[in-house]
Amino acid sequence: MKIGILAVQGAFAEHEAALDALHLPYKEIRCKRDLQQSFDGIILPGGESTVQGKLLHELQLFAPMRQWIANGMPILATCAGMILLAQTIEEQDTAYFATIPITVRRNAYGRQLGSFHTECECRGIGKIPMTFIRAPYVTQVREGVSILSTVEGHIVAVQYQKQIALSFHPELDHDYRLHQAFLELCRQ
Ligand code: GLN
Numbered sequence: 515m516k517i518g519i520l521a522v523q524g525a526f527a528e529h530e531a532a533l534d535a536l537h538l539p540y541k542e543i544r545c546k547r548d549l550q551q552s553f554d555g556i557i558l559p560g561g562e563s564t565v566q567g568k569l570l571h572e573l574q575l576f577a578p579m580r581q582w583i584a585n586g587m588p589i590l591a592t593c594a595g596m597i598l599l600a601q602t603i604e605e606q607d608t609a610y611f612a613t614i615p616i617t618v619r620r621n622a623y624g625r626q627l628g629s630f631h632t633e634c635e636c637r638g639i640g641k642i643p644m645t646f647i648r649a650p651y652v653t654q655v656r657e658g659v660s661i662l663s664t665v666e667g668h669i670v671a672v673q674y675q676k677q678i679a680l681s682f683h684p685e686l687d688h689d690y691r692l693h694q695a696f697l698e699l700c701r702q
Contacts, residue, residue, distance in 0.1 A: 515700060518543045518553040520579075522569040524561015524594055528685040532693050546574045555588035555676075555700035558595030560647065560683055563620070566594055567610045576610075583613045588676040590696035596679035597650050604653065614674040615656035622651040622668070622681075636663040636671055639691050644670070644682040651681050676702075 517533060519526050521542035533540045541551060556579070558566075570576040583589055583599075591599050598610040602617040621628060628648040636642050637660070644665065652669035655661060662671035662678070670681035671692075676699045684692045 515539070515554045515697070516541060516551070517697075517700065518548070518551075518556045520556065520558050520566070520575075520595075522573065522575070523565050524559045525592075525683065525685070526557075526559040526561075528683070529557045529559050529590075529592075529693075532685045532688075532690050535688070536690055536693060536697070538697065543575065543579075544573075546578075549575065549578050553582075553587070555590070555696060556582070557696075558589060558591040558598055559685075560593030560595065563594040563597035563610070566598060570598075570610070580611050580613070583611055583677065586676055588696060588699040589613075589678065590693065591677065591679045592683050592685065593647065593649055593681060596652075596681060599677055599679050600650075600652075601656075602654070614659065614672065614677055614679055616652045616659055616672060616674070616679075617654035618650045619653050620650050621648050622653075623649060632665060634663055634665050634670075636692065638662070639695060642684065642691060643687040643689050644684070645686045646670075646682050649681040652679075 517540040600618040601612045
């Protein structure tokens with residue numbers, strides 16, 4: 515099994531550490547040539563969605579990756595990655611991959627005091643640590659989206675087909691159960 519990790523900007527190294535801990539091989543996706551290999555699943559890390567979106571286009575990664583995702587590639591997306599997958603982004607005219615029918619609010623907890631840590635239930639997994647960093651949350655889900663977790667009334671984890679999108683960063687807490695759930699989707 516081989517996982518691709520989008521490595522154009524943001525917190526991709528932390529996901530690499532997670533896969534190292536799980537003894538799973540991965541390859542970084544940095545340029546178009548990296549898409550010549552085949553992947554069983556892709557991780558979209560946290561970072562800055564506007565920068566990632568711009569780089570995806572500039573590096574000509576956007577169209578082929580969107581095609582893969584639309585065709586059912588398993589995806590684990592954290593934070594900015596969730597924004598890249600959302601069909602609708604509040605107060606923004608355009609979206610990015612737009613492959614999950616949800617609406618997200620960027621920097622939903624505020625820009626300055628936006629980082630916090632909690633523990634909460636995640637469907638099918640149990641109580642997990644959750645670190646939020648200038649995180650988005652989901653303000654609307656549409657048909658076919660399962661809600662995996664809500665924190666204080668806000669949706670922070672969803673699954674749509676084989677795409678898992680999280681507001682928080684499990685890779686920072688060294689709790690890899692969500693990575694394992696994603697790897698299970700990749701094996702199917
Ligand atoms: N605030 C960032 C954005 O809007 C996301 C933050 C993160 O990925 N930790 O893209």
